[in-house]
Amino acid sequence: MSGHMSPEEFRRFGRQVVDWIADYYAGIESHPVRSQVRPGQVRAQLPAHPPERGEPFEQVLRDLDAVLMPGVTHWQHPNFFAYFPANATGPAILGDLLSSGLGVQGMVWATSPACTELETVVVDWLAELLGLPEHFRTDAAGGGVIQDSASSAALVAALAALHRASGGRVAREGITRRHTLYVSAHTHSSLERAARMVGVGADNVRVVDVDPATLGMDPAHLAALIAEDLAAGAVPTMVCATVGTTSTTAIDPVRAIGEVCRARGVWLHVDAAYAGVAAVCPELRWINDGVAEFADSYCTNPHKWLLTNFDCSVLWMADRAPMIDALSILPEYLRNPATTSGEVIDYRDWQVPLGRRFRSLKLWSVLRWYGAEGLREHIRGTIGLAQEFASWVRDDPRFELLEPHPFALVCFRPRFPELSTEEADERIFAIMESLNESGELYLTHTKVDGRMLLRVAIGSPQTEQRHVRAAWKRIQEAFTA
Amino acid sequence: MSGHMSPEEFRRFGRQVVDWIADYYAGIESHPVRSQVRPGQVRAQLPAHPPERGEPFEQVLRDLDAVLMPGVTHWQHPNFFAYFPANATGPAILGDLLSSGLGVQGMVWATSPACTELETVVVDWLAELLGLPEHFRTDAAGGGVIQDSASSAALVAALAALHRASGGRVAREGITRRHTLYVSAHTHSSLERAARMVGVGADNVRVVDVDPATLGMDPAHLAALIAEDLAAGAVPTMVCATVGTTSTTAIDPVRAIGEVCRARGVWLHVDAAYAGVAAVCPELRWINDGVAEFADSYCTNPHKWLLTNFDCSVLWMADRAPMIDALSILPEYLRNPATTSGEVIDYRDWQVPLGRRFRSLKLWSVLRWYGAEGLREHIRGTIGLAQEFASWVRDDPRFELLEPHPFALVCFRPRFPELSTEEADERIFAIMESLNESGELYLTHTKVDGRMLLRVAIGSPQTEQRHVRAAWKRIQEAFTA
Structure with missing residues (x-):
């Protein structure tokens, strides 16, 4: 058998992979942007059974070129204009490599304090860079956390919203009343998915009209729907306003929506997955008008347009308590003095999974390089x-x-x-x-x-x-x- | 400003990072296993504000050594005996590096066919290596998928179980009845979290007694609880049996539990997060006794004990339909001929997030190297x-x-x-x-x-x-x- 890869072998093969990536970027224009394979073509060229004996690493690289590359659609290609960008850059890739190399699991502060504390620092930095409000910072009542995607961020926001709307009852008893969520026809599908996942159901996702000129959500219609649902005995629980819709980058009027939410005590989640990062430019801060005053949660994805490779979506909370209360469980094997002291953040209570990579390394690397x-x-x-x-x-x-x-x-x-x-x-x-x-x-x-x-x-x-x-x-x- | 990192710069800094990692492993014993920093110590050494101007990459590496490393707990240290292992190895790290470098986003087949097809191949390979049943393979009714963690896998399993138990009603109308889930006191806390997240509620998680000698779940008590809940008008929805509990690696009697589930039409999820990979050894296949006949879903984590760095948890379904029906939404911007034809797999319907990394590369690299x-x-x-x-x-x-x-x-x-x-x-x-x-x-x-x-x-x-x-x-x- 091959045995473990020694540090010297790692050095050798690591250089080959680094060179492979450098060559890939240097010659990226030689590839067709979208893969031209037919369904099943890649799979047909791979062995039906796993190898019994270990193989040299060079064979992995050979098959990468011969079998996989024709099946790759090149998201980093200069002529990739599809979906939204998924920026990968040198500093991000290397930050991610450090994360893989260290192989730490930062589920709680105690399992690798630097993993938690660097994350706190970089999400606070990013909040500052985007001009997000002070109360989103970790030293205030809020705080940010790196999620894998805006979908997971929306799910976490919905859970926090349900927790607040039900006074904690949902976590204990489950959904026992009709909760309603509010989106527009242009809101990302992950919100309907979140509603399905948290037990609210797609039928209780209310679709608010949009202004035909701006494609932004109509606050008057939102107010009318909320009133209607309240009258029918439902619990209006969360509104999702979008800054830069996936379809056309339309912007919902966050301030006007926020006023409706405030009046009715409804959670306002702002999904700025694509466009939020644009606020690094002061002249674009207007896109977040109303966020400081009204948003309970806000999400933007450095892995789209801010030069950080997938996955890196940042979710901020104005008040982190409902989220932590909704998601926190402390089994015996995770008890430790730091957690018990309350002096530290345990990000496992801020996300769906328990385990977590050292993802802040790549964002840190990007923020410093650029x-x-x-x-x-x-x-x-x-x-x-x-x-x-x-x-x-x-x-x-x-x-x-x-x-x-x-x-x-x-x-x-x-x-x-x-x-x-x-x-x-x-x-x-x-x-x-x-x-x-x-x-x-x-x-x-x-x-x-x-x-x-x-x-x-x-x-x-x-x-x-x-x-x-x-x-x-x-x-x-x-x-x- | 720094501008983008050129391929030549990437080559240079990439080698530095590869060498850094090789040196780290070569000298790993020189570090204390558990970080000795106090809460806040790392953060206090990092600037309070992000840099206005880009910095040389060497400064990132310098601060990594000076500021972050004292705050790292070394999961790869030979004297790390805490929790469960989180194996990182050369081939895994390099497979992950290729994933970061390619920067593709495999949410649907069409967005990078190789990302989907390699995943299908490696999860089928792993099923074969572990002796899991034929119907878990993608060419049958089932199929496997890489998740970030067993927590997310449990969440997906719970959503599929709710979908089946409610005839699809939960996805549309939300939770409208009392659904119950069954665990033992030794089941991982992610199951209670999943119950909270899907709107079932912690109070509806029934804790089945364990055999004091084996710490395995008592099937007779399970049957009694299910009968009691049915009599009370609840919908028994999912049982989680564990192969290798987090606390002590106890094994629930999957076959006997499965018989109870089958008789009552209850979904059986098997959480073998840590121990499942042990079945690569034929002499340990007994741990999965009953899985072939009774499991509706099964999860094990190559990122724990199978030499693949976090995150890489594999979830298999005996029948993928309820999961896909529970999670599938097709917005216009994701419509494409391959998806419409039904000839391909779109793994976005098999997980919580929409986006996905090319995670199969690291598992492929590990399976081939070893x-x-x-x-x-x-x-x-x-x-x-x-x-x-x-x-x-x-x-x-x-x-x-x-x-x-x-x-x-x-x-x-x-x-x-x-x-x-x-x-x-x-x-x-x-x-x-x-x-x-x-x-x-x-x-x-x-x-x-x-x-x-x-x-x-x-x-x-x-x-x-x-x-x-x-x-x-x-x-x-x-x-x-």
């Missing part, structure tokens, strides 16, 4: 490219542009005046698929008011103006051929 | 060391040994005949703390029948016989001084 300046430059640079792209769309009468587009996502629709909406949608989807199949660029779509829109999300650190220009040229050709 | 042979050697080797340790405890009349101890955890209690149980417990805890404070070794405790036991968990790839021998000597001295 500094506030570098982060702002990335946000401004990618927004600048998107605005330029949008101006080209606006200037071409064969396309219609969705306004506003304050971030780095541009939504637009090719005009097919001779076709019905349905026919046009089919045509647009088919042409988009052929573009994506070409491997030259990758974009996705959404639907607004029943009409299909193309989405071009700019954000990869690899993307330069020439890539955006070429993408626009290719899109123009494809849709006007 | 081969089945190497995995068995690790399990047998660590069990052998534990059995040797247990024999020393058994031979020393000043200690009492908890039997049985089929895995690599040994629980025992120093005898203090002159003290009451309470006084003895205090003494044991205090001496354990002083041992842990010494930095020479790290062990934890549990309570069984109201009496404190010490736990020595062996499992680090770094641990050799000399470490176990020295630990025993140190423990003997400390408790008999």
